[in-house]
Amino acid sequence: MESAVLSGEHFFNGDVACAEGALAAGCRFFAGYPITPATEIAEHMSKRLPGVGGHFIQMEDEISAMAAIIGASCAGVKSMTATSGPGFSLMMENIGLGIAMETPCVLVNVQRAGPSTGLPTLGAQGDMMQARWGSHGHYEIIALAPSSPQEIFYQTITAFNLSETYRVPVLVMADEIVGHLSERVIIPDASKIKLQSRPRPKGRKDRFKPFHPGPNGVAPMAHAGEGYMVHFTGLTHDERGYPVMTAEAQAEMMERITGKIRRNLDKIIQVEKYRLEDADIAIVSYGISSRSSQAAVDEAREQGIKAGLLRLLTVWPFPEDMIRELARRVKCLITVELNLGQIHLEVQRCSEGKAPALLIGHAGGSAITPEEILEKIKKQASGS
Amino acid sequence: MRKEIVITGLGGQGIVLAGQVMGLAASLSDHLEASFTQSYGPEARGGACSAQLIVSDKQIHYPYVRHADILVCMSQGGYDKYRHTLKDDGILIIDQDMVRSLDSAPGDVFPVPATRMAEELGRKMMANIVMLGFVTSVTGAVSLEGMLSSVASSVPKGTEKTNIAAFNKGYDLGQAMLKARTKKAAARL
Numbered sequence: 001m002e003s004a005v006l007s008g009e010h011f012f013n014g015d016v017a018c019a020e021g022a023l024a025a026g027c028r029f030f031a032g033y034p035i036t037p038a039t040e041i042a043e044h045m046s047k048r049l050p051g052v053g054g055h056f057i058q059m060e061d062e063i064s065a066m067a068a069i070i071g072a073s074c075a076g077v078k079s080m081t082a083t084s085g086p087g088f089s090l091m092m093e094n095i096g097l098g099i100a101m102e103t104p105c106v107l108v109n110v111q112r113a114g115p116s117t118g119l120p121t122l123g124a125q126g127d128m129m130q131a132r133w134g135s136h137g138h139y140e141i142i143a144l145a146p147s148s149p150q151e152i153f154y155q156t157i158t159a160f161n162l163s164e165t166y167r168v169p170v171l172v173m174a175d176e177i178v179g180h181l182s183e184r185v186i187i188p189d190a191s192k193i194k195l196q197s198r199p200r201p202k203g204r205k206d207r208f209k210p211f212h213p214g215p216n217g218v219a220p221m222a223h224a225g226e227g228y229m230v231h232f233t234g235l236t237h238d239e240r241g242y243p244v245m246t247a248e249a250q251a252e253m254m255e256r257i258t259g260k261i262r263r264n265l266d267k268i269i270q271v272e273k274y275r276l277e278d279a280d281i282a283i284v285s286y287g288i289s290s291r292s293s294q295a296a297v298d299e300a301r302e303q304g305i306k307a308g309l310l311r312l313l314t315v316w317p318f319p320e321d322m323i324r325e326l327a328r329r330v331k332c333l334i335t336v337e338l339n340l341g342q343i344h345l346e347v348q349r350c351s352e353g354k355a356p357a358l359l360i361g362h363a364g365g366s367a368i369t370p371e372e373i374l375e376k377i378k379k380q381a382s383g384s
Numbered sequence: 385m386r387k388e389i390v391i392t393g394l395g396g397q398g399i400v401l402a403g404q405v406m407g408l409a410a411s412l413s414d415h416l417e418a419s420f421t422q423s424y425g426p427e428a429r430g431g432a433c434s435a436q437l438i439v440s441d442k443q444i445h446y447p448y449v450r451h452a453d454i455l456v457c458m459s460q461g462g463y464d465k466y467r468h469t470l471k472d473d474g475i476l477i478i479d480q481d482m483v484r485s486l487d488s489a490p491g492d493v494f495p496v497p498a499t500r501m502a503e504e505l506g507r508k509m510m511a512n513i514v515m516l517g518f519v520t521s522v523t524g525a526v527s528l529e530g531m532l533s534s535v536a537s538s539v540p541k542g543t544e545k546t547n548i549a550a551f552n553k554g555y556d557l558g559q560a561m562l563k564a565r566t567k568k569a570a571a572r573l
Contacts, residue, residue: 009411009412011408011418183447291445367446369450
């Protein structure tokens with residue numbers, strides 16, 4: 001058996017670092033369909049999984065890939081898939097199934113510019129709203145945004161931990177630039193990596209209710225073949241998992257699948273505050289765009305402008321309270337992202353008119369430069 | 385210390401591998417910060433491609449090259465596309481058989497017959513490794529020791545010896561060219 005945790009220093013691209021993060025998190029099943037710029041994740045998993053006692057399947061498409069990882073998770077194995085734009089669209093229906101069945105799993109989207117096949121080899125952050133609302137119905141989801149190979153390694157582990165804790169599919173919203181960017185990645189000793197696993201049932205197998213929530217709102221999960229009475233369906237179901245076609249059952253199920261996230265926001269949401277304590281101008285950014293933002297903030301500070309950065313490590317659920325608080329004490333908020341304004345809309349909503357919310361973004365295909373951001377910061381600073 | 389390096393050429397020439405090898409040496413052997421990005425088209429072979437590498441003693445935020453200190457061109461198209469990124473005092477290194485027309489006569493240009501040298505060694509596909517030897521020699525952007533171990537660990541198993549030989553050919557040519565230049569400069573004084 002090979003080592004699942006490659007402790008030591010490496011020079012990895014983001015895709016490989018993501019795959020290694022998954023292995024370190026205990027992922028032992030990957031199903032996927034190759035697509036630029038996410039292919040290296042599948043490629044690396046196909047090489048590594050057999051050596052650590054796991055399984056890799058190349059599926060016929062992304063619809064089945066998503067279905068397969070849900071199935072594997074129901075059988076008790078931590079599972080993952082990785083894709084990009086067109087594949088992400090195909091996975092939407094089964095993401096909903098994963099949410100309704102409360103199945104832990106991780107989906108990595110190495111975003112490229114869309115719509116449709118778009119720019120396969122060039123980066124964008126245009127799927128952020130699709131990550132939030134792409135599957136039909138109302139739900140809560142968790143989405144993370146890595147900005148470097150090192151960060152995607154850790155965030156993939158976090159994604160598994162969150163998906164196990166809350167029994168929900170977790171999205172790692174990377175982008176082509178981070179996926180294909182190689183940098184130093186330090187992998188710690190296996191003993192230093194904290195792993196979570198799904199709550200498990202106790203008690204009589206014949207009286208088990210697969211969707212009866214535990215103390216934190218999350219129901220213990222029995223695995224297929226263990227002898228518990230389980231029933232899984234995408235239809236609205238009661239605590240036994242049986243379909244119930246009423247508004248009351250719908251309300252109860254929705255309360256459970258949204259409440260387990262909404263009631264634990266403080267445990268789920270992670271941000272990084274950079275030079276924000278005394279800032280007049282606050283940049284809100286995530287993923288690759290946050291790196292350009294950080295460079296711009298440093299340059300602005302050097303020129304005597306009080307700029308700061310709120311870097312979103314978790315994009316969904318959205319850190320609403322933090323934006324509200326920020327909007328009350330800064331002169332303006334600028335969202336920097338590689339799309340034409342998606343998270344910008346959320347920042348605008350949460351700023352509640354207390355501070356103007358501006359956008360720096362373009363349709364994708366190249367990274368936003370620090371100069372573009374600095375220019376806007378300077379303009380705002382001189383105007384105020 | 386911050387160096388921005390662009391290696392450019394055609395898909396199939398090992399441009400991306402060359403960038404990866406340099407980044408690996410800078411990051412893990414020289415213990416510098418190194419960010420390596422690549423750009424390529426949809427073609428598997430023959431399309432324009434480039435590797436961009438930033439090496440710094442400080443954290444690198446923006447990972448793309450804006451003003452190259454070192455530009456290595458292994459195709460005419462690569463030269464045409466990236467020459468404007470080279471700093472005035474930057475170093476231009478070209479495969480002299482692949483880049484035939486230069487705009488002007490810039491100061492620091494090193495013509496290297498990398499592809500021809502690789503052919504003489506019996507494997508045309510080692511042109512990138514010959515070039516890496518030369519780049520290491522004349523720019524000092526990464527250490528020789530780091531590059532030797534990086535080349536050895538990045539090439540297919542069983543080809544380490546021939547690749548190191550190719551690297552050394554390029555390195556020696558660089559040393560000879562630097563020596564000749566110093567001599568010439570001394571003669572002018």
